Amino acid sequence: xxxxxxxxxxxxxxxxxxxxxxxxxxxxxPKIVRCHSPEKEMLAxxxxxxSDGGLLTSYTLLYSKEGEGQTYECPxxxxxxPSSCYFNKKHINSWTTYIITVKAINEMGSxxxxxxxxxxxxxxxxxxxxxxxxxxxNFISFSPGQPPxxxxxxxxxxxxxxxxxxxxxxxxxxGLPTNYTLFYNNEGEESFYECPxxxxxxxxxxxxxxxxxxxxxxxxxxxxxxxxxxxxxxxxxxxDVTYxxxxxxxxxxxxALNKHTDGKLYLLMNWSSPPLADVRSGWLTLExxxxxxxxxxxxxxxxxxxQRTKYKVFSLIPGEKYIAQVRCKSDHGEWSKWSSESYIHxxxxxxxxxxxxxxxxxxxSSVICLIMIWMMGLKGIxxxxxxxxxxxxxxxxxxxxxxxxxxxxxxxxxxxxCQGFPPTSDCEDLLVEFLEIDDSEDQQLMPNxxxxxxxxxxxxxNKETDSDSGRGSCDSPSLxxxxxxxxxxxxxxxxxxxxxxxxVKAAGKSSQETQNRxxxxxxxxxxxxxxxxxxxxxxxLASSQIPKGSYHNIVEVCKVAxxxxxxxxxxxxxxxxxxxxxxxxxxxxxxxxxxxxxRRKGESFHSKAKADQALQWLLxxxxxxxxxxxxMDYVEIHKVNQNGALAVLPKxxxxxxxTEIYPIPGTTKEYAKVTRVVDNNVLVLMPESRVQGMPVFxxxxxxxxxxxxQSQAEKNMSYCLTAPSEFRLQTGGLEYMxxxxxxxxxx
Amino acid sequence: MSTAGATLAGxxxxxxxxxxxxxxxxxxxxxxxxxxxSISCQVSLGDxxxxxxxxxxxxxxxxxxxxxxxDERYAxxxxxxxxxxxxxxxxxxxxxxxKEQAQQIHHEDLLxxxxxxxxxxxxxxxxLVSEVQTIKEAPDTILWKAVEIEEQNKRLLEGMEKIVGRxxxxxxxxxxYSRWSGLPSLQLPDEDSxxxxxxxxxxxxxxxxxxxxxxxxxxxxxxxxxxxx
Numbered sequence: 001x002x003x004x005x006x007x008x009x010x011x012x013x014x015x016x017x018x019x020x021x022x023x024x025x026x027x028x029x030p031k032i033v034r035c036h037s038p039e040k041e042m043l044a045x046x047x048x049x050x051s052d053g054g055l056l057t058s059y060t061l062l063y064s065k066e067g068e069g070q071t072y073e074c075p076x077x078x079x080x081x082p083s084s085c086y087f088n089k090k091h092i093n094s095w096t097t098y099i100i101t102v103k104a105i106n107e108m109g110s111x112x113x114x115x116x117x118x119x120x121x122x123x124x125x126x127x128x129x130x131x132x133x134x135x136x137x138n139f140i141s142f143s144p145g146q147p148p149x150x151x152x153x154x155x156x157x158x159x160x161x162x163x164x165x166x167x168x169x170x171x172x173x174x175g176l177p178t179n180y181t182l183f184y185n186n187e188g189e190e191s192f193y194e195c196p197x198x199x200x201x202x203x204x205x206x207x208x209x210x211x212x213x214x215x216x217x218x219x220x221x222x223x224x225x226x227x228x229x230x231x232x233x234x235x236x237x238x239x240d241v242t243y244x245x246x247x248x249x250x251x252x253x254x255x256a257l258n259k260h261t262d263g264k265l266y267l268l269m270n271w272s273s274p275p276l277a278d279v280r281s282g283w284l285t286l287e288x289x290x291x292x293x294x295x296x297x298x299x300x301x302x303x304x305x306x307q308r309t310k311y312k313v314f315s316l317i318p319g320e321k322y323i324a325q326v327r328c329k330s331d332h333g334e335w336s337k338w339s340s341e342s343y344i345h346x347x348x349x350x351x352x353x354x355x356x357x358x359x360x361x362x363x364x365s366s367v368i369c370l371i372m373i374w375m376m377g378l379k380g381i382x383x384x385x386x387x388x389x390x391x392x393x394x395x396x397x398x399x400x401x402x403x404x405x406x407x408x409x410x411x412x413x414x415x416x417x418c419q420g421f422p423p424t425s426d427c428e429d430l431l432v433e434f435l436e437i438d439d440s441e442d443q444q445l446m447p448n449x450x451x452x453x454x455x456x457x458x459x460x461x462n463k464e465t466d467s468d469s470g471r472g473s474c475d476s477p478s479l480x481x482x483x484x485x486x487x488x489x490x491x492x493x494x495x496x497x498x499x500x501x502x503x504v505k506a507a508g509k510s511s512q513e514t515q516n517r518x519x520x521x522x523x524x525x526x527x528x529x530x531x532x533x534x535x536x537x538x539x540x541l542a543s544s545q546i547p548k549g550s551y552h553n554i555v556e557v558c559k560v561a562x563x564x565x566x567x568x569x570x571x572x573x574x575x576x577x578x579x580x581x582x583x584x585x586x587x588x589x590x591x592x593x594x595x596x597x598x599r600r601k602g603e604s605f606h607s608k609a610k611a612d613q614a615l616q617w618l619l620x621x622x623x624x625x626x627x628x629x630x631x632m633d634y635v636e637i638h639k640v641n642q643n644g645a646l647a648v649l650p651k652x653x654x655x656x657x658x659t660e661i662y663p664i665p666g667t668t669k670e671y672a673k674v675t676r677v678v679d680n681n682v683l684v685l686m687p688e689s690r691v692q693g694m695p696v697f698x699x700x701x702x703x704x705x706x707x708x709x710q711s712q713a714e715k716n717m718s719y720c721l722t723a724p725s726e727f728r729l730q731t732g733g734l735e736y737m738x739x740x741x742x743x744x745x746x747x
Numbered sequence: 748m749s750t751a752g753a754t755l756a757g758x759x760x761x762x763x764x765x766x767x768x769x770x771x772x773x774x775x776x777x778x779x780x781x782x783x784x785s786i787s788c789q790v791s792l793g794d795x796x797x798x799x800x801x802x803x804x805x806x807x808x809x810x811x812x813x814x815x816x817x818d819e820r821y822a823x824x825x826x827x828x829x830x831x832x833x834x835x836x837x838x839x840x841x842x843x844x845x846k847e848q849a850q851q852i853h854h855e856d857l858l859x860x861x862x863x864x865x866x867x868x869x870x871x872x873x874x875l876v877s878e879v880q881t882i883k884e885a886p887d888t889i890l891w892k893a894v895e896i897e898e899q900n901k902r903l904l905e906g907m908e909k910i911v912g913r914x915x916x917x918x919x920x921x922x923x924y925s926r927w928s929g930l931p932s933l934q935l936p937d938e939d940s941x942x943x944x945x946x947x948x949x950x951x952x953x954x955x956x957x958x959x960x961x962x963x964x965x966x967x968x969x970x971x972x973x974x975x976x
Binding site for chain 1 (some may be wrong): 804807808811828829831832833842844845846847849850954957958960961964965966967968969972974975976
């Protein structure tokens with residue numbers, strides 16, 4: 001070994017020295033750096049020159065086709081730059097391997113590079129399946145950049161089981177344009193074929209038409225990505241067209257509203273199969289699926305239809321807008337995409353039932369309204385008045401026309417500023433007192449304890465209670481009431497109201513001037529018989545109530561009393577200065593006169609009154625026998641006659657005797673209580689707590705039979721009492737007041 | 748004695764009647780459309796085809812599911828598919844491979860092919876049922892489906908024979924048949940090979956059942972609905 005080496009080493013050294021000494025040597029071996037195909041039918045090769053041996057070196061590129069002996073020289077040394085050779089398509093044939101060498105020549109010698117093999121790419125379409133080989137052009141690119149990544153097949157689909165397409169995912173191309181090729185191999189065949197159509201199915205796709213599609217065979221598909229720097233092949237993908245069927249969506253989805261036999265609306269949906277699918281021959285069997293939703297709805301309602309191409313939908317909401325879509329699927333394949341949306345707007349239905357409900361509600365509410373209005377009308381509620389209160393008319397303060405009407409003279413007078421103005425026909429109240437008349441001399445008039453009560457009772461019972469005390473006792477409601485209360489008068493005893501009324505009315509007409517009475521005299525119902533009470537004076541006069549028992553017709557009494565009182569009043573008045581032309585007195589006069597005349601006309605009243613016990617006129621020369629029945633009974637002073645006798649009506653508490661004299665309820669009367677008897681002929685009367693006291697008319701009884709008491713003034717009211725001197729009016733808060741005294745006080 | 752005999756006879760009669768009633772009601776089945784096979788009463792050809800199509804559809808659904816289950820469970824990453832090329836025993840029967848070919852073939856030939864394929868699968872299905880149980884931890888669904896497919900296949904065969912008898916009473920001529928010889932491979936000791944054998948069998952079953960289904964649907968539309976389904 002050592003021996004053999006030494007001569008070779010020596011030779012090398014010599015050579016080295018030779019070159020080093022001389023500085024000239026044959027050129028070094030050039031080296032082909034790379035061959036690059038900038039475009040499909042062109043080629044360019046570059047070489048790197050070796051050492052030039054210090055001499056001018058020229059380079060020659062020689063190429064030959066594989067299998068051919070002929071060598072050609074590079075046609076173009078300049079287009080591609082220095083140390084390059086440019087081949088155009090004239091010189092490059094596909095399906096050929098070229099052997100390229102570069103020769104470096106100088107004066108000293110030449111050297112040839114290593115041969116470089118270059119395979120030409122296929123430029124045209126491959127031949128039919130039967131071609132044997134596919135020669136690959138493998139351009140090895142040494143340019144800066146990256147070889148492409150590994151491509152990947154995404155999916156392959158057949159829309160109608162006759163053709164299919166495959167799509168792949170483009171890979172990172174390393175900054176260089178990348179070429180993709182698809183190769184497939186049929187089951188049972190050895191050769192690979194290239195994709196027949198890269199364009200029909202879109203970018204990065206391969207479309208296999210009918211000729212290239214076979215069912216029930218497995219396709220082995222690969223994709224190759226190529227760029228200047230290299231290429232990359234995908235994994236093989238095995239595809240059987242049988243199982244990749246996904247049809248296109250159905251078309252012509254039409255929505256129509258129809259009416260069913262029972263009147264219900266339904267939606268008829270019609271569509272047709274996708275155009276490419278051959279359903280008619282049975283090659284492809286499709287099943288359909290629908291979905292519906294209202295426009296604003298969120299969830300779809302999906303309906304599987306089967307192989308039919310029409311469907312009826314019943315459960316829809318009227319007035320809504322619906323969206324519908326349809327899709328289909330091969331019998332063993334995949335579902336298509338949903339078709340485009342179809343819309344339909346359902347009309348609103350006016351169902352008869354809904355209308356009926358509204359009509360019913362409207363009618364009911366109107367009926368209720370009418371009832372309410374009628375009820376209000378019935379009750380006299382004036383809604384208008386409620387809403388728009390009437391403007392109050394002018395009114396004198398304190399003076400109430402109603403009061404006038406009602407005979408509330410006292411209040412009226414008080415409104416006028418008259419205190420204790422003598423009442424008109426109420427003057428009789430002055431005279432009216434409850435006296436208990438006893439036959440025996442020891443009879444004493446008992447005070448009427450209940451004087452206070454009847455008023456109240458009357459008031460409570462009487463609707464049109466006159467609240468003032470200036471009432472004539474003849475029609476004093478309290479009197480009547482009390483009488484009524486104490487004894488129940490059977491209706492049979494009741495004197496015909498009409499009769500008395502007529503009597504009264506006749507007399508009372510004159511009184512109408514001053515006092516407006518309500519022609520309708522309403523008396524409170526003491527008993528169920530409907531006893532009427534009348535207000536004074538008209539009412540008083542018209543009182544149809546006849547106290548039972550020993551009382552005669554109060555009206556009659558009233559009249560008499562009026563007359564009597566009138567006389568007295570006038571007498572008194574004469575003594576006094578008439579300063580107050582009182583209507584009352586006039587009235588009283590007229591009334592009483594009228595009554596008196598009537599009374600004096602005869603006892604016809606009595607007979608007419610049908611009183612079992614005639615009205616006791618305590619005329620001076622008369623006695624009141626009716627009171628003899630009862631001891632300690634109360635008497636009401638009605639009148640004072642001319643002779644100064646008190647006309648007293650006994651008050652009947654319980655009288656079994658049936659009288660038609662009936663107390664007049666409704667007319668309040670104030671009674672003075674007789675407290676004591678003085679001087680054997682003076683009645684001390686204690687009035688009730690009525691403020692407006694009326695002077696108690698006292699009259700010394702001139703008749704011995706009567707025991708009349710005069711009340712002593714106990715309260716602070718003083719009255720001036722003029723002639724006759726027998727009259728002593730003493731009041732002290734008494735209810736009854738002498739008008740004269742009033743008059744006096746006003747002087 | 749006579750009364751006792753009478754009562755006994757009566758009792759016996761009652762028993763007879765009751766038993767008759769019970770017996771007659773026992774095996775209640777739907778009354779046959781065609782009692783006693785009378786010629787005048789026949790199921791229509793359309794109904795026969797409907798039933799056949801339903802069966803073929805069902806068989807393919809089962810086969811497809813079975814294959815998918817097996818593939819998921821046993822064949823992942825083993826590259827069985829690469830090897831299962833041209834490995835079906837029925838590939839000797841040249842069947843139309845696209846619509847044009849299928850539409851051009853005569854319905855008799857197509858029927859013949861269908862019958863041939865169905866017959867060729869009788870044997871493999873039997874063995875499949877017996878051998879699939881030997882697979883380690885075979886899921887019940889695969890087992891059940893194998894049994895079901897085998898049973899339905901027989902019924903489909905019967906139905907097809909009826910149809911052929913209706914359409915071609917004289918028979919179809921040469922009967923096609925492919926013999927299956929894959930049994931030993933199902934019994935290989937090597938698990939991997941064995942599994943591949945099953946995979947291959949199931950793969951071929953899926954394909955052939957789809958072929959049959961497709962052909963029958965074609966025939967039905969062509970013969971019954973006059974190519975206007």
